[in-house]
Amino acid sequence: MSSDLDLLYSDVEDDLRSSVRDLLADRCDPTVVVGLYDGDRSLVDALWKPLAVDLGLTGLLVPEDQQGAGATAREAAVVLEELGRAVAPVPFLTSSVVATTLLLEADGDLLPRLATGERTAALVVPLNTAPHGPIPACSVDAAGRLTGVVSAVAGALEADELLVPARDADGTLSLHAVAAADVEVTPTVSLDMTRQLARIRLADAAGRPVLGDAEPSIRRALLAGAALLASEQLGIARWCLEETVAYLMQRHQFGRPLGGFQALKHRLADLSVGVESAAAAARYAAAAVAADDPDVPVAAALAQASCSDLAVTAAEEALQLHGGIGMTWEHPMHLYLKRAKADQIAFGTPGSHRARLAELVDLPGAGA
Amino acid sequence: MTITAAELRERVAAFLATHDPATMDRMEFLRARYDAGLAWIRFPEGHGGLDAPQSLQPVVDEAFRDAGAPDNRARTNGIGLGMAAPTILAFGTEEQKRRFLRPLWTGEEIWCQLFSEPGAGSDLANVGTRAVRDGDEWVVGGQKVWTSGAHNARLAILVARTDPDVPKHAGLSYFLCDMTDPGVEVRPLRQITGEAEFNEVFLTDVRIPDAQRLGEVGEGWKIANATLNQERVSIGAGASARENGMIGTVARTWREHPELRTPELHDRLLRLWVDAEVARLSGLRLRQKLATGRPGPEGAGMKLTYARVNQQLTGLELELLGEDGLVYSDWTMVRPEVIDMTGRDAGYRYLRAKGNSIEGGTSEILRNVIAERVLGLPPEHRVDKDRPWKEVAR
Ligand SMILES: Cc1cc2nc3c(=O)[nH]c(=O)nc-3n(C[C@H](O)[C@H](O)[C@H](O)COP(=O)(O)OP(=O)(O)OC[C@H]3O[C@@H](n4cnc5c(N)ncnc54)[C@H](O)[C@@H]3O)c2cc1C
Numbered sequence: 001m002s003s004d005l006d007l008l009y010s011d012v013e014d015d016l017r018s019s020v021r022d023l024l025a026d027r028c029d030p031t032v033v034v035g036l037y038d039g040d041r042s043l044v045d046a047l048w049k050p051l052a053v054d055l056g057l058t059g060l061l062v063p064e065d066q067q068g069a070g071a072t073a074r075e076a077a078v079v080l081e082e083l084g085r086a087v088a089p090v091p092f093l094t095s096s097v098v099a100t101t102l103l104l105e106a107d108g109d110l111l112p113r114l115a116t117g118e119r120t121a122a123l124v125v126p127l128n129t130a131p132h133g134p135i136p137a138c139s140v141d142a143a144g145r146l147t148g149v150v151s152a153v154a155g156a157l158e159a160d161e162l163l164v165p166a167r168d169a170d171g172t173l174s175l176h177a178v179a180a181a182d183v184e185v186t187p188t189v190s191l192d193m194t195r196q197l198a199r200i201r202l203a204d205a206a207g208r209p210v211l212g213d214a215e216p217s218i219r220r221a222l223l224a225g226a227a228l229l230a231s232e233q234l235g236i237a238r239w240c241l242e243e244t245v246a247y248l249m250q251r252h253q254f255g256r257p258l259g260g261f262q263a264l265k266h267r268l269a270d271l272s273v274g275v276e277s278a279a280a281a282a283r284y285a286a287a288a289v290a291a292d293d294p295d296v297p298v299a300a301a302l303a304q305a306s307c308s309d310l311a312v313t314a315a316e317e318a319l320q321l322h323g324g325i326g327m328t329w330e331h332p333m334h335l336y337l338k339r340a341k342a343d344q345i346a347f348g349t350p351g352s353h354r355a356r357l358a359e360l361v362d363l364p365g366a367g368a
Numbered sequence: 369m370t371i372t373a374a375e376l377r378e379r380v381a382a383f384l385a386t387h388d389p390a391t392m393d394r395m396e397f398l399r400a401r402y403d404a405g406l407a408w409i410r411f412p413e414g415h416g417g418l419d420a421p422q423s424l425q426p427v428v429d430e431a432f433r434d435a436g437a438p439d440n441r442a443r444t445n446g447i448g449l450g451m452a453a454p455t456i457l458a459f460g461t462e463e464q465k466r467r468f469l470r471p472l473w474t475g476e477e478i479w480c481q482l483f484s485e486p487g488a489g490s491d492l493a494n495v496g497t498r499a500v501r502d503g504d505e506w507v508v509g510g511q512k513v514w515t516s517g518a519h520n521a522r523l524a525i526l527v528a529r530t531d532p533d534v535p536k537h538a539g540l541s542y543f544l545c546d547m548t549d550p551g552v553e554v555r556p557l558r559q560i561t562g563e564a565e566f567n568e569v570f571l572t573d574v575r576i577p578d579a580q581r582l583g584e585v586g587e588g589w590k591i592a593n594a595t596l597n598q599e600r601v602s603i604g605a606g607a608s609a610r611e612n613g614m615i616g617t618v619a620r621t622w623r624e625h626p627e628l629r630t631p632e633l634h635d636r637l638l639r640l641w642v643d644a645e646v647a648r649l650s651g652l653r654l655r656q657k658l659a660t661g662r663p664g665p666e667g668a669g670m671k672l673t674y675a676r677v678n679q680q681l682t683g684l685e686l687e688l689l690g691e692d693g694l695v696y697s698d699w700t701m702v703r704p705e706v707i708d709m710t711g712r713d714a715g716y717r718y719l720r721a722k723g724n725s726i727e728g729g730t731s732e733i734l735r736n737v738i739a740e741r742v743l744g745l746p747p748e749h750r751v752d753k754d755r756p757w758k759e760v761a762r
Binding site for chain 2: 038127151152189197261263319320329337341345346355
């Protein structure tokens with residue numbers, strides 16, 4: 001447990017935030033985002049190119065000698081806050097955080113190509129796979145051919161390279177790269193269409209070996225994903241809070257602004273305390289990953305156990321406090337509710353992270 | 369002398385002896401059932417009932433179901449049966465009851481509720497839709513919003529302002545509005561589930577005969593509140609059997625998926641099972657209390673619990689389902705005929721349940737109702753209450 005980790009934002013991080021926010025304000029309007037639910041995915045590419053290439057976000061976690069920016073999880077977390085705030089439908093978390101972290105330990109030329117944004121990759125596990133849980137894997141034969149079906153994979157629709165965990169006859173878990181074009185990738189109608197899932201079917205697919213004994217690396221990548229997802233959740237919660245405060249200042253009923261009713265002021269005060277607490281948990285997780293601190297497992301589980309629920313609470317409160325308009329398709333609130341709820345399940349539910357914490361901080365349950 | 373269950377069963381049997389559901393036209397059968405007083409038995413004789421206790425209604429419904437008789441598809445007319453009918457019964461003239469109740473019960477005429485407006489949601493008394501007297505008619509103009517099922521409705525209960533010169537609560541009147549009037553325009557309003565369950569309704573020079581005014585001019589607020597109290601009871605105290613409603617749906621998911629269970633989810637589910645069962649008993653108790661009178665604000669508590677439990681249950685169900693909780697059945701925009709809160713997939717249930725704490729009075733407003741009208745706590749400071757409606761800034 002490191003109390004010397006900086007939990008605030010540096011000037012560099014603030015600058016990064018404003019350039020991402022400006023770009024998203026310009027190109028990621030909610031009225032366009034909602035089109036994803038009716039099958040118009042054109043925004044994904046239109047947004048990803050400038051984020052990846054113009055702002056160079058894809059290389060944040062990649063060392064400079066591999067064509068990356070040599071930044072850390074702290075900066076990636078700030079990007080995720082902004083992406084959450086705009087419910088942006090881009091594969092930053094899946095490719096630039098999870099797949100990139102995974103490839104940091106592998107040889108080959110895929111990492112620099114991810115860094116420059118030339119290629120995009122995804123780890124082929126269900127989105128709800130927890131860093132500490134079982135890792136669903138395909139099977140691989142002696143000739144390196146892969147077989148299996150994996151559902152609820154995030155980032156696969158946007159990826160050109162799929163990173164497939166597979167077990168051989170001895171049960172060893174290894175990692176293989178497969179060109180997305182060579183396998184069956186079926187889009188799934190998802191609760192959160194701003195991070196649409198897919199079902200991957202591999203039938204004797206030819207893969208290139210990436211990592212031999214891959215389990216520790218896969219867990220580390222999922223842990224980074226879980227730790228940084230908390231920042232996305234923080235971004236969602238902040239937006240919901242700010243939007244609701246603004247709305248209740250302006251909306252009048254009973255001849256006065258609704259925000260003046262004490263019952264609602266208390267609700268928003270509670271929510272703002274929640275959001276500030278989430279900021280502490282999310283920043284600690286990001287800083288711990290950035291520093292490769294031994295407390296990362298606790299930091300990630302703590303962040304997921306708190307920020308997941310907080311983002312859902314924020315979205316649910318925001319919807320409620322908007323009244324009828326919050327239940328409509330035309331108001332962006334539902335985009336945040338759907339993302340928050342899917343994020344709560346992503347990388348393990350809060351309950352599963354609390355169970356993990358029980359092990360990590362030695363608070364065994366009854367009968368253990 | 370109140371009628372007994374056995375006597376009711378005999379009446380149904382006698383009715384069925386002369387009305388064979390297998391050969392009769394469905395609507396003819398339902399009309400005859402109504403005329404025999406075997407529709408809603410708590411209603412008076414002559415209006416589809418027998419002045420019998422509501423608690424015996426299931427006896428009649430089951431007897432008809434067992435005989436394979438058609439029912440009135442109550443789910444397609446929730447607003448008619450749950451809100452319009454009891455309000456018409458309480459405040460309508462004999463002529464109005466005769467004209468409207470029978471086709472309402474049989475489902476020949478579906479109803480919707482034209483109360484809320486963009487500027488009048490929680491503050492329903494702020495309704496700005498105007499009704500101006502013109503001889504034997506009223507000419508109505510304004511905009512309504514969030515009107516569930518307006519696209520299927522033949523008639524509507526409507527609250528409109530008949531006098532802008534008096535304080536807001538005093539200037540409202542209550543009408544029964546024909547939705548086929550050429551001045552009524554219904555536009556779909558899509559909801560977070562993807563469906564367009566509710567609508568915007570634009571009223572332009574809609575003509576309503578004075579004979580379709582319910583209650584006195586200026587009594588609209590009182591009658592609207594009676595409707596809302598009915599609505600809350602019918603929403604909150606609806607289910608009667610154990611594990612009816614959302615708890616049954618989520619319990620089924622739980623039983624079907626032993627591989628997904630965790631101690632944490634188990635504890636949460638059991639708490640909600642207890643809440644749902646206690647709520648069911650409270651509903652039972654409330655209905656026994658109300659057997660004689662009209663519902664007052666007591667239904668507010670039922671509806672509060674109903675909304676909370678539904679929302680917590682559906683949220684839990686998605687967490688339980690994990691991978692399957694991340695999918696959705698279909699986002700296609702449709703205009704549904706029935707609203708099925710417990711139907712479709714878990715994602716739909718989660719999203720739809722969010723409306724439970726908004727429709728029929730928000731949970732915040734219901735807390736105010738309990739605090740002020742049940743507990744008698746002083747109301748919040750209000751600037752708009754005693755001034756003429758037209759002078760209050762909006
Ligand atoms: C699914 C659905 C179906 C509906 N169907 C119908 C229908 O068929 N017919 C119809 O007429 N209407 C219908 N409604 C409308 C519903 O009755 C209104 O949405 C509701 O009354 C709230 O009004 P509003 O949307 O204007 O919210 P607002 O009144 O603007 O409220 C916004 C928020 O402020 C809170 N608030 C308001 N006043 C206070 C206060 N004094 N103290 C504390 N908090 C307060 C509210 O609880 C809410 O959280 C439906 C709504 C939904 C969601």
